Amino acid sequence: MQRxxxxxxxxxxxxxxxxxxxxxxxxxxxxxxxxxVTVVGPSGCGKSSVVNAGLIPAIRGGAVNGSEGWAIAWxxxxxxxxxxxxxxxxxxxxxIINYLLEVIGFKxxxxxxxxxxxxxSVIIVNIWRGTAFTMIMEYAGLQxxxxxxYEAAKVDGAGAxxxxxxxxLPLMKPILFINxxxxxxxxxxxxxxxxxxxxxxxxxxxxxxxxxxxTQMFKFFSMGTGAAISVILLVINMSMAYVYYxxxxxxxxxxx
Numbered sequence: 001m002q003r004x005x006x007x008x009x010x011x012x013x014x015x016x017x018x019x020x021x022x023x024x025x026x027x028x029x030x031x032x033x034x035x036x037v038t039v040v041g042p043s044g045c046g047k048s049s050v051v052n053a054g055l056i057p058a059i060r061g062g063a064v065n066g067s068e069g070w071a072i073a074w075x076x077x078x079x080x081x082x083x084x085x086x087x088x089x090x091x092x093x094x095x096i097i098n099y100l101l102e103v104i105g106f107k108x109x110x111x112x113x114x115x116x117x118x119x120x121s122v123i124i125v126n127i128w129r130g131t132a133f134t135m136i137m138e139y140a141g142l143q144x145x146x147x148x149x150y151e152a153a154k155v156d157g158a159g160a161x162x163x164x165x166x167x168x169l170p171l172m173k174p175i176l177f178i179n180x181x182x183x184x185x186x187x188x189x190x191x192x193x194x195x196x197x198x199x200x201x202x203x204x205x206x207x208x209x210x211x212x213x214x215t216q217m218f219k220f221f222s223m224g225t226g227a228a229i230s231v232i233l234l235v236i237n238m239s240m241a242y243v244y245y246x247x248x249x250x251x252x253x254x255x256x
Contacts, residue, residue, distance in 0.1 A: 074132035082196025115205035122206045141175030181244045
């Protein structure tokens with residue numbers, strides 16, 4: 001764990017090599033009910049370990065299904081998400097996605113080396129993670145719509161498209177707005193995932209405000225610059241929170 005922590009402090013130098021045989025053995029052990037999976041391999045920084053919260057046994061035993069299954073991506077810690085996707089997108093020999101591309105006849109893509117591609121990769125990973133939260137919100141909103149409305153619409157001859165625009169979408173607007181505000185706040189505060197995935201590189205192409213504040217304060221020891229960025233983040237978050245509060249307040253008054 002100490003070596004993993006040190007590698008996260010300098011993510012641009014982080015090298016993780018997977019011993020596939022040991023990985024498969026540990027994965028089988030986890031599927032049989034183990035709570036810890038260790039992904040190890042010889043590298044310049046020694047051995048690194050990844051702790052799993054026991055998601056595979058839960059899925060295998062049927063404990064995770066439906067809306068609970070959607071929540072898996074959101075429940076995984078951001079650092080772990082960054083490390084896993086760094087392994088998947090790596091252009092080295094252990095990069096799983098590049099390996100699959102070569103298998104089907106394509107060339108390797110330097111996902112985390114070229115600035116435009118690295119930024120797109122971070123966006124895709126963040127969307128993948130945030131989709132779980134969005135699906136939970138939308139699922140909860142859909143459960144609140146009375147089934148009698150759809151039955152009445154069918155009696156009146158309304159089709160699926162008409163039902164969507166006349167029933168589903170109007171009743172889902174509050175949930176959609178709240179989801180938009182919350183996911184925007186979460187996106188502005190994304191830090192750990194990007195730190196583990198790219199470290200803000202290459203050439204600061206993926207350096208978001210939170211990571212920039214961290215770099216200025218703890219790497220360059222520029223407390224003034226870091227504090228200024230933090231204040232900007234605070235203003236943005238408070239503005240979004242105020243919009244969220246006003247909407248909730250008006251919605252509550254409407255119900256009363």
